[in-house]
Amino acid sequence: TMIVRALEVDTYDLPEEATFKDVPTDHWAFKYVEAAHRDGIVNGISANEFGVNLESTREQMAAMFTRALGTEDSAVKEEMPHFKGLVDKELVSEWAIEEVEMALATGLMQGVGDNRFAPQGAAKREQVAVITHRFLQQNEKSIAYPQLFNTLKKYARLPYNGEIHTNLTLSFEDLLEEEELVIETEEHSFVNGTSLHSKGQMKMLGLDEEDMVQDYEMLIIGNKLYILDHEENMWILFENEEVILKDGDIEGYIIGRELYKNYHNLTIDHIGEVEVNNEVTSKYIIEFTHNEILSLIPNESLEMLEIFMGDLYSDELKYTFELYINENQEILQLNYIFEGLIEEEGEMSEIKIYLQLNFHNIGGVIEIQEPDASQVIVFDWDDFDFDFDFGDFDWDDFDWDDIDWDDFDFDDIE
Secondary structure, eight states: HEEEEEOOOOOOOOOOOOOOOOOTTTTTTTTHHHHHHHTOOOOOOOSSOOTTOOOOBBEEEEEEEHHTTTTTOOOHHHHHHHHHHHTGGGGOOOOGGGHHHHHHHTTSSSOSBBTTTOSSSSOOHHHHHHHHHHHHHHHHHHHHHHHHHHHHHHHSSSSOEEEEEEEEEEEETTTTTTTTOOOOOOEEEEEETTEEEEEEEEEESSSSOOOEEEEEEEEETTEEEEEEEEETTTEEEEEOOOGOOOGGGOOSSSSSSSHHGGGGOOEEEEEEEEETTTEEEHHHEEEEEEEHHHTOHHHHHHHHHHHHHGGGTTTEEEEEEEEEETTTOOEEEEEEEEEEEETTTEEEEEEEEEEEEEEESSOOOOOOOOOOGEEEEOOOHHHHHHOOOOOOOOOGGGGGGGGGTTHHHHHGGG
């Protein structure tokens, strides 16, 4: 529990059923035990028993702290100078030898005097307090750009309150045909923890002679999603779990937990001080590889993106995040930049995605209310019928490439 709290390990992503029978889901330490076990910090005394009422030994404490710190030094482990110098080294369990060596080598732990470690001795509360303090100091030293790390940690933990102005430009250009499609959206959102109210406008330019402009507005309140039908001036209410954000939660709307959890593996540059909205900020750039960006996208979102925008996640694209952080560890601006060339079947396209989010009224009191019941239509998925009759149509012989999209008109579909 102390390690999980000290590191602020994620205690949200937990199994629904307890891993250990002696730490059930209603136990006060359930979330700490499960989080530590998930991250490889601690194991039970068997596959399904944690040993919740057993005293922790000093060698167990060494193992937990060094695993949590992520300390690795193969040369030190091979030589084992600290371990070999212990007069009671034969009392150290075989599984704990490397952990005891690393705990001594990093200065996390010291012996009890006379070159003794007392590996089977009880881990006393005052010893744990001292080691936790050293552990925090060691952990801070191992983190590059603590301001960025602590900001990501805060945003991954706490619900966001405030306003967000969003601008998105997405362009596809066929370099051979010299044709370009540009999609632009401008959005203003109010976020209050688990509630969201967004108003925006989408423009589609270059698709044909007439540009398309569409206004939109939506509300997310708890497990309810409302979308405004501008023509009827009525709200459509969706309550199906498949269309609601997981856990009825806006977490990740600004920046997901995965960025914080994978921090040590990121390629980061600190550019320096930049003024944003009349305030001095520190600018950080994070570059991603193809596999890294995929690991940061939730599986349910990734499946949909691969269907509609699969080419955007190819190895040829460059992925960049730009973050502008003030001295209060608040993100004032966040930019996502994806760009690159796609070459497929003799065709070459240039793809550019630029998404900018500006944050205002951070931490302010935001009130989001449900629409008046008289203006709400409840959408019932059970009444929605996808049962189209295709007769003898054979999908096995169907090829999307055979469709002439220039002559295709959705208005012709009944």
